[in-house]
Amino acid sequence: MLQVKHIDFAYDKTIVLNDISFVVQKGENLAIIGESGSGKSTLLKLIYGEYDLDKGEIYWKDLQILGPKFNLVIGYDFMKSVTQEFDLMPYITVEENIGKFLSRFYLEERQSRIDELVKVVELEAFAKTKVQYLSGGQKQRVAIARALAKAPELLLLDEPFSHIDNFKKQSLRRNVFKYLKENNITCIVASHDKNDVLGFADNMLVLDQAKIIAEDKPEVLYNNPKLPLIASFFGEYNVIDRNIYYAHQLKIVESSELKAIVKTSYFNGNHWLIEVEFKGASIFIEHKQAIKPGVKIQFSISS
Numbered sequence: 001m002l003q004v005k006h007i008d009f010a011y012d013k014t015i016v017l018n019d020i021s022f023v024v025q026k027g028e029n030l031a032i033i034g035e036s037g038s039g040k041s042t043l044l045k046l047i048y049g050e051y052d053l054d055k056g057e058i059y060w061k062d063l064q065i066l067g068p069k070f071n072l073v074i075g076y077d078f079m080k081s082v083t084q085e086f087d088l089m090p091y092i093t094v095e096e097n098i099g100k101f102l103s104r105f106y107l108e109e110r111q112s113r114i115d116e117l118v119k120v121v122e123l124e125a126f127a128k129t130k131v132q133y134l135s136g137g138q139k140q141r142v143a144i145a146r147a148l149a150k151a152p153e154l155l156l157l158d159e160p161f162s163h164i165d166n167f168k169k170q171s172l173r174r175n176v177f178k179y180l181k182e183n184n185i186t187c188i189v190a191s192h193d194k195n196d197v198l199g200f201a202d203n204m205l206v207l208d209q210a211k212i213i214a215e216d217k218p219e220v221l222y223n224n225p226k227l228p229l230i231a232s233f234f235g236e237y238n239v240i241d242r243n244i245y246y247a248h249q250l251k252i253v254e255s256s257e258l259k260a261i262v263k264t265s266y267f268n269g270n271h272w273l274i275e276v277e278f279k280g281a282s283i284f285i286e287h288k289q290a291i292k293p294g295v296k297i298q299f300s301i302s303s
Helices: 040-048 094-098 107-120 136-148 166-182 218-223 228-234
Strands: 002-011 014-024 029-034 055-060 079-082 154-158 186-190 203-208 211-216 237-240 243-246 250-253 259-267 272-278 281-287 296-301
Touching (some): 014 055, 014 203, 014 211, 029 040, 029 166, 040 154, 094 107, 094 136, 107 136, 107 166, 136 154, 203 218, 203 228, 211 218, 211 228, 228 237, 228 243, 250 281
Parallel strands (some): 029 186, 029 203, 079 154, 154 186
Antiparallel strands (some): 002 014, 002 055, 203 211, 237 243, 250 296, 259 272
16 A cells, blocks of 8 residues: 655745645556646656655555665665656667566566566567667557566556557557556556546546645546546536536537527537637537537537
């Protein structure tokens, strides 16, 4: 179990995190979201022991996590971190990178472990390729596999799929998070992408202006966003009479007291996003087809 207790941290005099507390149980997946500069990456670095806390404590089980003032070598054997820098060895192959820190005493078991992780990150075709010849997304996958090689108890992922092509992301997410659950590995993911959260995270916390402003299961925060910032993470939203509604909750109907004028239409795959003017402001409505600008429409709101 990870316990973060009332931690504060500042760069020089700029407060980045203020009175942050939360608990992550063994085997859980916690997602941390927030705008750029909200402190997501800094929080992961503090948990990893990369920085010294200004205040508070962090524990993994009964062990206190300490920073560079107390440890000559940053990090702990039971914990791995995957950042956006990757820190790979470019002149050796994918499988050599993954197996770099695995024991060579049992070579068959070592190779089996490497093969397993190459499959998890879908790099079978590149196992013998030197890392210097890989794309950014492929390098990111190697970094994830290498972090998993020695079976960490706690894995920290900072925007783990940001460099990976969209057509690869969905299956890769499923593979990685399924592997973590099957092996009871605790995971903390910092992300700006809702698809890294929905369907995978057990809990989610939202950072804003150095504080936790919300913490709950993703489905609870999605269905009942208390703030526009939370709603914006999940999709297009509107604020009407101080209430927050997603675009799919607004429907264009034949008759309603809610009247608006179409400004423009955006194709969005299985629907169109219709921007309309309502009470002097723009709101967005999902609809099955485009509507010409200037057309007067009526709409209803579903909860």
